[in-house]
Amino acid sequence: MNKQQTTRQPHPSLTGGAKGGSLITIAIDGHSSCGKSTMAKDLAREIGYIYIDSGAMYRCCTLFALEQGLISADGTIDEAALEARMSEIHVSFQLNAATGRPDTYLNGECVEQRIRTMEVSSHVSPIAALPFVRAAMTAQQQAMGREGGIVMDGRDIGTAVFPDAEMKVFVTASDEIRAQRRYDELVAKGQPADFDEVLANLRERDRIDSTRAVAPLRQADDAIVLDNSHMTIPEQKQWLLDLFHKKTHPSPSL
Numbered sequence: 570m571n572k573q574q575t576t577r578q579p580h581p582s583l584t585g586g587a588k589g590g591s592l593i594t595i596a597i598d599g600h601s602s603c604g605k606s607t608m609a610k611d612l613a614r615e616i617g618y619i620y621i622d623s624g625a626m627y628r629c630c631t632l633f634a635l636e637q638g639l640i641s642a643d644g645t646i647d648e649a650a651l652e653a654r655m656s657e658i659h660v661s662f663q664l665n666a667a668t669g670r671p672d673t674y675l676n677g678e679c680v681e682q683r684i685r686t687m688e689v690s691s692h693v694s695p696i697a698a699l700p701f702v703r704a705a706m707t708a709q710q711q712a713m714g715r716e717g718g719i720v721m722d723g724r725d726i727g728t729a730v731f732p733d734a735e736m737k738v739f740v741t742a743s744d745e746i747r748a749q750r751r752y753d754e755l756v757a758k759g760q761p762a763d764f765d766e767v768l769a770n771l772r773e774r775d776r777i778d779s780t781r782a783v784a785p786l787r788q789a790d791d792a793i794v795l796d797n798s799h800m801t802i803p804e805q806k807q808w809l810l811d812l813f814h815k816k817t818h819p820s821p822s823l
């Protein structure tokens with residue numbers, strides 16, 4: 570794993586609190602396409618924390634498997650070959666000065682666009698369900714978050730990657746609203762998209778993600794649920810910031 574390359578510039582008034590002045594760990598989990606990455610990125614930028622999109626890491630593994638011919642036309646994965654080549658997968662993140670957000674790099678090459686295609690989306694859940702893929706990615710995620718000061722989003726961050734995170738949020742929204750958001754995103758990027766296909770894909774991913782044996786998608790017992798079906802992006806951002814302030818500057822009476 571290359572060293573995470575996004576910069577951390579905490580604003581002094583926004584950090585500290587829960588660990589006696591140190592930086593906290595923020596885990597944001599939830600269903601596919603519920604907008605958690607946007608929320609998490611915005612929060613990290615606002616508070617000067619590192620942002621890690623753990624889904625992008627599973628997408629990189631999937632892109633690698635597709636490009637190396639390890640997934641056949643019927644979707645069968647050559648698990649033995651992928652396991653043997655896991656050490657060839659190096660994921661890193663680098664801040665894109667133009668967007669102010671981190672781009673994903675696979676083995677030194679920017680793959681931010683290529684990991685978001687429908688092809689990758691339709692193969693990523695079975696790849697993410699493989700125990701050896703999860704073990705490798707979880708270890709890398711834990712190394713990235715060792716010092717705190719991190720916002721990580723995914724499916725198992727509050728349950729398996731950082732079970733002791735000081736702030737845990739579980740985001741959800743209705744299936745149709747999530748599919749519409751994903752569809753709009755693909756169209757905006759000029760990628761081919763069909764609403765029904767997008768809806769079926771996200772339902773199928775939710776099903777695989779929540780029923781897999783290792784670290785399934787589920788709400789951590791101590792996570793706070795946010796249904797953002799009817800919230801604007803600025804409202805979601807404010808909600809998260811308010812929660813962050815409560816976690817880092819708790820009222821003395823609480």
Ligand code: DC
Pocket residue numbers: 601602623624625627628693694697698722723724725726774778
């Ligand atoms: O958030 P996303 O849609 O980019 O995630 C892509 C896939 O990776 C998704 O199907 C579930 C999986 N994933 C996971 O299993 N664990 C995570 N922590 C993040 C994503």
